[in-house]
Amino acid sequence: MCLSGCNNPSKPSSGPAAACPVDGSSPACPTVKVVINLSQPVACPGHPLSITAVGTPSGGQYSWTVTGDGELVDTAGTAVSTGATVNLRSFKPDDAAGNIPQRLATLKVTYTHPQGTATDTKNVTIHKIDFEVTNTAVMPGVTQVNELPAGVVLGNAPGMATMSTTPSVKIKLDPSCPRKPDCAANHQVGFLQTVVTNDRRIRYTNTLIQVTVVLPIRDQIAGPAPFYNQSYGGGLTGLVPFSADGDTEVVHHEDSPSQNAAWSDPRVAAPGPPPATNRQLRQLFFSNGFHVWLVVQNIEWSRHDPGHSFVYLRNYSWSMSLNVAVDTTKLVGSRCTPTSHPPTIGAVSIGKGASDPNLSAPYPNVNNNVTVKAAPTI
Secondary structure (H helix, E strand, O other): OOOOOOOOOOOOOOOOOOOOOOOOOOOOOOOOEEEEEEOOOOEOOOOOEEEEEEEEOOOOEEEEEEEEOOEEEOOOOOEOOEOOEEEEEOOOOEOOOOEEOOEEEEEEEEEEEOOEEEEEEEEEEEOOEEEEEEOOOEEEOOEEEEEOOOEEEEEEOOOOOOEEEOOEEEEEEOOOOOOHHHHHHOEEEEEEEEEEEEEEEEEEOOEEEEEEOOOOEEOOOOOOOOOOOOOOOOOOOOOOEOOOOOOEEEOOEEEOOOEEEEOEOOOOOOOOOOOOOOOEEEEEEEEEEEEEEEEEEEHHHHOOOHHHOEEEEEEEEEEEEOOEEEOOOOOOOOOEEOOEEOOEEOOOEEOOOOOOOOOOOOOOOOOOEEEEEEOOOO
8 A cells, every 4th residue: 555655647537528619729629610501592572482501510400580571481381490491481562562672581590519609691682573554444334224024123234344444464573583484473463352331222112121241341253262253364264373574464353233123022021002102112222332452462472371462553442323213103114213323433543552451251242131121111
């Protein structure tokens, strides 16, 4: 046993190893770096841009943030903030100007590795898209009395819509767009219409029939929802996207509201003659107000956020009204007065305007309420 003056060698340290310098000055500890790579030089509105970070040495973890105009999602469209690859998407039209302005998103990735931490930042441009709109005149027709042997129809004149318009819309992609055919085809043009006022009453001597809807209500003739009809791109079978940069699509919108009534009261309990006026049609009240938007829809954006997938190019209001008195003692063809009234067409304005379209499911041709009830004698 050695009590003093022993010359034993020292034991190895069992403590933790010194951390690698962040600058990689030790040969065994390379510098930790990270670089952001874009799959395309700029992003297209509404279309996910794949972005990959490459960290060295490998084996670390990635954490992302984005500021400005954009959001980060995975391939399924779910919000994401980690992983080597993310997707940036952005769709932010200018509701006042009726276009898609250039936007900018700033990405930052933090790469955390056992040997250190590194960051990289990159600005990503989402290119602009302009739309050239021509032929925006809205043509008025008329709401008129159409008397038939069984009753009367208030509606448009034969061959002429009460309101119609046929504008042309040209898509103009920014020259920087890296995928012009696909980007153009991701946009389709059409019309939205919302009913904002409604008064439809049929008055017999002892009966009131009234047609009501919950206002404001989305309007639709042939869909697909939420569009008013299918007459887009010159076709009648569905929405037609733009085919290429510079493509012009001609779109048509028309409406001819109508209301019909029999000459004789259909309510079984209504009293019959005498007097001779019992069970006779006496009055018709017929008016509606509408707001219309000419829009371009971003198809990809509509799949996850349909309510915010529109570029509002133009908007206008219009209304129609024809309230008539009926005298069934006269011959068919001269029973109703007045016999016609033109619609009121508002100015066509750029952008969305002050009101919002109703995009929900109900629409008046299906979702209406008809009440038939006894009323004071007139």
